[in-house]
Amino acid sequence: MTNSPAALEHGDLGLDVAECTAARIDLVVGDPELMARVAEGGSFGGEYSRPAAQAMFNRHSGPAVEDLRDKTQVIEVAPRSWLVRLPIVNSAVFETDDGLVVCDTAMAPGGPALLEAIRSVSASPIHTIVYSHGHVDHAYGTWALLEDEATIAAGGPRIVAHRGVVDRFDYYLRLRGSLARYMNQPPHHLPTSRDDLVWPTETFDERLVLTVGGEEVHLVHHPAETDDQCYAWFPDRRALYSADYYQGFLPNLGNGKRTQRGTDDWVLAMREMADLGPLSLFPGHGEPITDPELIRSEFHLLADALEHIIDHVVDGLNRRLRKDLIVDTLDWPERFADHPTLAIRYVTPGDIARMVIKRWTGWWDDIPSHWSPAPLVDQAATIVDLAGGLGPLVDRAHSLVDVDVAQACHLADWAWYADPHHPDVQQLVVDAYTARVMDPASNTQEILVYLDQAAAARALQLRTAGHTDP
Template identity: 40%
Template sequence: MVRSEACGMKRLILAAVLFASTASAHEFVPSEDDKLAMQGRAILAREHPDVMRHLSRNDGFGGASAPLIARQMLSTAPEVVAEARAKMTVESYGTPGKGLWLIRFPYVNVAVVETGDQLVLIDSGYASVGEVLKDVLPTLSPKPLKTIVLSHVHVDHAYGARALMGLTPRPDVIASDVFPAMMDKEIRLGGSIGRFNNQPLALQPTSRDDVVMPNITFRDRMERTIGGEKFVFIRSPGETEEQIWVWLPDRKTIFTADYYQGFLPNAGNGKRITRHITEWAQAFRQMAALQPELMLPMHNAAVRGKGAIGDALTLNAQALEWIDNYVVDRLNAGERKDVIAANVPWPEKFAKAPLLDPEYNRPADIARMVARRWTGWWDDIPSHFAALPYEAEAREAVRLAGGVEALDTRARELLPTQPMLAARLADWAQYGAPDDPRALRLAIDVYLARLAEPDMPVQESTIYLDVAARARARLAAIEGAP
């Protein structure tokens, strides 16, 4: 029976009813396009070894890089577990009997709190992290793990818990009462999410049996004494609607989940469900108001000191608020969404701040997320209101240009100085003439060049890699070359 600290039971039951019939009942399988991308990546890795170096410039999401893990976050294969174990580091911030540890794995952290009678785990990492934690936790303290807190449903935070459910006694799992409905959405859209995250589709969960659900839930805020110590859990939509953060008032410590990341927050992710920029900024303000003395994020390094933490949280809040207000003001002024995003006048204060480095996404991406949330899907271009396959437009563009050769020539002229425009022409060529070797070579060259740009964020670079990979695999098929 689910125990709830608020009136979330009815919502939980309703969510189960709504999503039970829509969750996928079959394994997600790779499409022919997926197979092309995999083939193409292998070819590009051989022909252009620099590609992987470019791709990994900002890899790690604030932690160590591990390409094997990045491609298999749902896997508990021995080699993946071994990689997670080998690249793990343990940082201690507690005192005897009241231990506090930040365990840093590639891409993500988990935190462990020692209370009077138990260990409390804040987030559980990806699947292989759970296997490592079974061995690591007893080395930190003889006390049993009795409580797991899941900040949100993402694979790098919630899936390590599966390996820990066999412990005796079985740990309680705390999450927002919105968590089950959000996890059902993740299950239902597993094929899409797996592709966008470059994860093996065969490992994507297809039912609730494949994931861990909470047995203790709350709506917006819950205070709970665990092992004689007060924990405060706060839900504030950010990366996801159900995301929560945790406050330990006796230790003046906050656990910031995916709100604080040590670089420009991943608030403009063009591949995932809508992010909540307004509430994300509010969460930063709420955290700062508590004047914490230790901040343990689930990405990047811990931050010590009331002043440093307050400055970091306030800076992040100001940056998100600035983008949010700018976009809303321009929407209200009647400007088109593409014009708004393409002309974000990012203030120098933010542009020069190391804590807002655009490693993963750009201010323009966050601006587009804001516009997407508050308006419909239409991008304000009249002809785009009626659905039309992009291939139809591209074929006509090829014809008007006088053929692929003209697009190829012009795109290569533009590439050194106007790479975004060159990429648009390359798209016309490859979508308008998908079997033309010249169009495919243009796509490969343009997107490899874009990927090599020194300020290219990780998310954008992975998209460009896949475009070049598919084009390279198609070219190999057409020319009969390996």
């Protein structure tokens, strides 16, 4: 294994967050179509807010706070029951005789907009806050609700969540740099201490029944979008807050930047919620549904789709297929492919298959040489030699951009790992990966990966143009 100076230099380009951010801005400002493409899927079933998407952890971001205030809407779904639709995410509010039950509190800059929305429909104090899970867009706006005068006068709310939310908050503190990278957020926005988070005051394991104003609220945990997720069932109203189990599109189960997500448990949760027979659905993302039969059919359809992928993966593993072949041989029946609420926005069925594989196997991808591989820079040097030098490799990659952009990006990677400081390589990476962003087959999560890589190359170009030191 090589640890040459070149290998170390190429593995760490010394690009800081400010340089990469400036490069991303340079790319999208120079190509408005690129910005429009990036924004296409970033709304998660709601209206898009660019300031909020760039400051999800930052309660002090004025532009994000104001944009969320301007774009937040309140929908009365049933008597004394509202869905607050902020950009990107929803919150559900239920009024009882003892006060309000609020399911999820939006992202950090969304807290003021959520409180204003609540006060536009009810003067009751906030009695209970439920975190359906610990993601930033669902559990970080609580700080603003705690400043509400009526709620303070009533003694403040209890905050209830699955016990895994506590672990998640600890993990967010421990891995803040990694999270900032994989969530495309400025590192200084991430929480730095326990005081930056509003922690649950009460936790549970599998199921918990609360009583608020004489009404029962059932909280039920099944790992899915996260390992700490739960749904909230109001049996007297037959109202369901489904959190992120149902998203109105093919769910974000196959996210390659996230830890393990629920697979079989997600299917179980969908069928269990369908059997409850809800009259009204309050989803964590997207529009409410008040047609009981539609709710039931949608839940079973999603369960069927996920089960189809899971069964294919299990069969492939048992037949000892190589992992990439399991993904490549996955079929996607028309009843799923043509259904609008299974639209591919964030991940593909193949991405979900990869997450299922991860659930049941180790990190090895079944390729023998990948168990203890040579360093990528050494592999890249060999590929460049086989191609006859960087020039022929770059030329071949450029020739493929409009023909087979996926293959063009593979070649761009080898050129990049071989010599990221070569100007022709930098331009190739920008061209190949911006083309990959614009490819209609690319979904939101992969688009962000491709934009990051193009931005890294553009950052080196800008550094050279400005004659700045690393």
